[in-house]
Every structure is written in C-alpha cells, then in structure tokens.
Amino acid sequence: MPITAFDTQCIALHAEGASALVALHGAHVLSWIPADGRERLFLSKRTVFDGRAAIRGGIPVIFPQFGERGALRKHGFARNCGWRFMGVECGAAVFELRGDGDVHWPYPFVACLRIGLTATRLAVTLEIENTGDTAFAFTAALHTYLGVGDIAQVRVEGLQGCDYEDSANGGTLHRQSDYAVAFVDETDRIYSDVVAPLTLVDGTQRLGIEQQGFTDVVVWNPGARLASGIADLEAGDWQRFVCIEAAQAAQPVLLQAGEQWQGRQQLG
Numbered sequence: 133m134p135i136t137a138f139d140t141q142c143i144a145l146h147a148e149g150a151s152a153l154v155a156l157h158g159a160h161v162l163s164w165i166p167a168d169g170r171e172r173l174f175l176s177k178r179t180v181f182d183g184r185a186a187i188r189g190g191i192p193v194i195f196p197q198f199g200e201r202g203a204l205r206k207h208g209f210a211r212n213c214g215w216r217f218m219g220v221e222c223g224a225a226v227f228e229l230r231g232d233g234d235v236h237w238p239y240p241f242v243a244c245l246r247i248g249l250t251a252t253r254l255a256v257t258l259e260i261e262n263t264g265d266t267a268f269a270f271t272a273a274l275h276t277y278l279g280v281g282d283i284a285q286v287r288v289e290g291l292q293g294c295d296y297e298d299s300a301n302g303g304t305l306h307r308q309s310d311y312a313v314a315f316v317d318e319t320d321r322i323y324s325d326v327v328a329p330l331t332l333v334d335g336t337q338r339l340g341i342e343q344q345g346f347t348d349v350v351v352w353n354p355g356a357r358l359a360s361g362i363a364d365l366e367a368g369d370w371q372r373f374v375c376i377e378a379a380q381a382a383q384p385v386l387l388q389a390g391e392q393w394q395g396r397q398q399l400g
C-alpha cells in the first residue's frame with residue numbers, strides 16, 4: 133500500500149485505485165473513495181479543524197466511553213487527541229494512541245487503529261490493550277458517517293428481529309419488527325447482539341457493512357429539528373448522511389491487566 137504524507141495533519145492511503153484520507157487528530161478517516169471514484173463518507177463543510185474539537189463526519193473513533201454512559205466527556209477523549217502514525221503493517225495503515233494514566237483517564241492503555249483498503253472495501257480495526265496493572269471497563273465505537281443522496285430514500289437492512297434501546301425516546305426498549313430501518317425523524321438506536329451483515333440501501337446504491345468484536349450497532353440520524361442545533365452541520369446536512377456505528381455501548385468490556393480487545397468494521 134503506497135502512502136503519501138498529505139500534510140502534517142493527514143495521511144493519504146492508496147490501494148488498487150481506491151483512496152482514503154486519515155487525520156492524525158483522532159486517527160479520523162475523513163474520506164473513503166473506492167476505485168469507482170465515488171466518495172462514500174459524509175464530512176461536514178462546517179467541521180472545525182483546530183486540533184481539539186471532534187471532527188463532524190468521516191469515522192470518529194469513540195473510546196473509552198460511548199455517549200454519556202459514564203463520567204467522561206461525551207463519547208470519550210480518543211476523537212479529540214492526536215494519534216501517531218506508526219507505518220504500514222500487513223497492508224494496513226496503523227495509528228496509535230497511548231495513555232499513561234494521566235489527566236484523561238487513570239488507566240494506562242494502548243489504542244491501535246488499523247485501516248485496510250482494497251479496490252472496493254475499507255476495513256477499520258480498533259484494538260485496545262490494558263497496559264496497566266488493574267482492570268478497566270470501557271465502551272467504544274467506530275462512529276461511521278455514511279454519505280447518502282437523500283435520507284428519505286435510505287433503508288438499513290439486516291436488523292430485523294434485533295432488540296434496540298431507543299435513545300431518542302427515553303431509552304425505551306423495542307424489537308425491530310420491520311424488515312428495514314427508515315428515517316422520518318430523529319433516529320438514535322442502540323441495537324444489541326447484532327450478528328448479520330447489514331446493507332445500506334440509498335436509492336439504487338447498496339453498501340455492505342460487517343463487524344466483528346463489536347456486539348452492537350448504533351443507527352443515528354439527528355433529523356431536521358436536532359440538526360438545526362448542531363453548530364458544525366450546514367442546513368440540510370442531516371439529509372445527506374446516516375451514521376451506522378459498530379459499537380460496544382450497551383455492555384462495557386472489562387479488560388484485565390495485560391489483556392487485549394479487538395473490534396472491526398468493514399464497508400464495501
């Protein structure tokens with residue numbers, strides 16, 4: 133996989149006619165263009181690249197806390213930190229974030245993000261290692277913003293029969309009875325124990341989504357009303373993306389000293 137340094141902030145990846153762009157801030161995938169030349173990720177034109185704020189769009193890495201399920205800042209700190217580019221291993225670009233039990237979090241850890249690219253697929257793997265001498269629990273996600281033509285035409289298939297927590301309606305519990313998830317208003321759901329591959333249907337376009345290691349799938353679109361209060365989205369942006377997140381949100385992972393955990397999402 134030939135790699136070029138895009139500037140001090142980003143790494144550009146190229147393979148088999150496909151490309152991806154990864155910001156060191158958050159090890160954040162900003163762009164994924166398979167060999168057919170069509171961008172698959174949404175990135176807000178109003179996102180702030182100040183080296184501190186979370187980037188709106190692409191693939192934010194959520195660790196060590198999903199949402200507000202704990203005492204840390206919403207969605208944890210990994211997306212707000214500078215990661216190190218470690219080079220290419222086994223065809224994947226590798227990024228690393230180390231914690232030494234400092235101000236962010238009292239637990240030493242190493243987080244590693246591996247990004248693999250082929251003509252048609254993007255594979256993102258998050259590895260967490262407990263490098264301290266006490267156990268810690270964490271939640272995490274790959275918060276993928278997939279670009280769509282029109283949210284009203286979008287369906288997510290593969291979740292029928294799965295139980296979900298409806299975060300947009302007070303965390304009430306439901307079972308997905310419809311064959312596909314459609315979007316008419318704010319949608320914010322944590323589907324648990326998802327095993328089947330998913331398909332994003334966007335008009336005539338289809339995208340496959342698979343995951344391993346992560347037990348949950350979060351499906352999020354803010355809808356018009358909530359989106360109007362999100363400063364780093366342009367008017368109408370909510371119609372141009374859906375987040376399908378490979379997540380470990382409902383049940384934290386308990387990692388003993390010296391243990392490793394791995395979760396992966398593949399698109400394409």
Ligand SMILES: O=P(O)(O)OC[C@H]1O[C@@H](O)[C@H](O)[C@@H](O)[C@@H]1O
Nearest residue numbers: 199206207275299320350352377
């Ligand atoms: O605006 P943020 O912090 O990036 O979060 C976006 C959304 O992320 C989703 O994962 C959550 O389920 C939503 O509740 C949340 O609003």
